[in-house]
Amino acid sequence: MTQTPPSTIELDRLRPPGSKRSGKREFILNVFLRHEGHLSADDLVELIHREDGRISRATVYRALQWMVEAGIARKVDFGEGRFRFEHSYRHPRHFHLICKTCNRSFEFLSSDIEALIEEVAAARSFSARQSVLQIYGTCEECRTGRPAPTEPVTTELLFARDALRIAIATERSGLEFYSRAAEMTRNARGRTVFQNLAEEERSHLSTLENRYQRLLAQDPRLESRPTFLFFKGAANGLFAAGAEQIARGGVNDRQALMLGIRCEKASHRFFKRYAEKFEDSEGKQVFLEFASEERAHLELLIREYRALTRRRQAPARRRTGRASRAHA
Numbered sequence: 627m628t629q630t631p632p633s634t635i636e637l638d639r640l641r642p643p644g645s646k647r648s649g650k651r652e653f654i655l656n657v658f659l660r661h662e663g664h665l666s667a668d669d670l671v672e673l674i675h676r677e678d679g680r681i682s683r684a685t686v687y688r689a690l691q692w693m694v695e696a697g698i699a700r701k702v703d704f705g706e707g708r709f710r711f712e713h714s715y716r717h718p719r720h721f722h723l724i725c726k727t728c729n730r731s732f733e734f735l736s737s738d739i740e741a742l743i744e745e746v747a748a749a750r751s752f753s754a755r756q757s758v759l760q761i762y763g764t765c766e767e768c769r770t771g772r773p774a775p776t777e778p779v780t781t782e783l784l785f786a787r788d789a790l791r792i793a794i795a796t797e798r799s800g801l802e803f804y805s806r807a808a809e810m811t812r813n814a815r816g817r818t819v820f821q822n823l824a825e826e827e828r829s830h831l832s833t834l835e836n837r838y839q840r841l842l843a844q845d846p847r848l849e850s851r852p853t854f855l856f857f858k859g860a861a862n863g864l865f866a867a868g869a870e871q872i873a874r875g876g877v878n879d880r881q882a883l884m885l886g887i888r889c890e891k892a893s894h895r896f897f898k899r900y901a902e903k904f905e906d907s908e909g910k911q912v913f914l915e916f917a918s919e920e921r922a923h924l925e926l927l928i929r930e931y932r933a934l935t936r937r938r939q940a941p942a943r944r945r946t947g948r949a950s951r952a953h954a
């Protein structure tokens with residue numbers, strides 16, 4: 627599979643200090659970046675030799691070593707007795723499904739698996755640096771004989787698609803939460819706060835949906851491509867529990883605000899922490915922007931909660947007179 631290589635300006639930034647511009651190295655780099663996937667050093671030598679037979683094996687090996695050090699390539703070991711290399715520039719770390727029939731590999735991520743790994747490491751007081759998950763077996767194409775779509779698509783595009791899907795799903799459950807909260811709140815001021823938040827979620831939702839449509843325009847088959855980022859727990863959990871609790875009834879204004887605060891705090895924290903793990907990419911950007919939106923909602927809810935608390939205390943203070951007001 628092919629992809630557009632990063633521009634020269636971006637690569638200049640990646641080049642380690644002191645390394646000289648080399649025509650051969652630049653050429654090897656461009657061939658490597660044109661091929662999305664997991665190449666062995668020998669695969670790369672073969673691709674290079676198709677275009678230029680004068681470049682030696684040792685030069686290709688050295689160029690690969692430099693790309694690993696510069697953060698453009700990442701070494702992966704599929705247990706074949708040799709390393710393979712994949713793009714690491716704008717390409718998040720991920721897990722692999724490896725087909726033992728055709729030797730191809732397929733990439734995926736799962737926030738639930740990552741959370742579980744963190745949980746296990748924490749329980750064993752283990753400081754985790756890197757985890758590798760490889761699932762060996764037979765791919766769909768080898769199993770059924772039905773060819774999978776093979777047109778060019780990058781992991782970055784799939785990551786951006788899935789990050790947007792997750793942000794949209796969370797935004798939808800946020801919208802549901804605030805709409806329900808607005809319906810059940812009897813206090814007029816509290817109702818306005820929830821209505822405004824619901825309105826805001828609605829407008830963010832349409833912004834995200836437009837962005838998703840623009841992404842689809844880059845690849846007409848993007849929607850039908852396999853999921854890259856699996857995100858079961860977080861998308862269902864963040865606001866859904868709050869919305870359910872409100873739907874059951876018996877929640878007053880103050881409790882509804884508190885529920886909103888809890889949901890926004892969890893959502894902000896989750897997306898911020900999750901985004902920070904990724905290399906620079908559009909998917910990371912989606913999560914970071916989403917996290918900062920959630921933070922703004924959180925601050926608004928906290929202000930409202932404090933105002934409500936003050937309003938409730940005010941009549942009591944008026945009754946107790948001057949002396950206690952001086953202490954307040």
Ligand SMILES: [Zn+2]
Pocket residue numbers: 725726727728729730764765766767768
């Ligand atoms: Zn296969």
Ligand SMILES: [Zn+2]
Pocket residue numbers: 664702712720722733
């Ligand atoms: Zn990979």
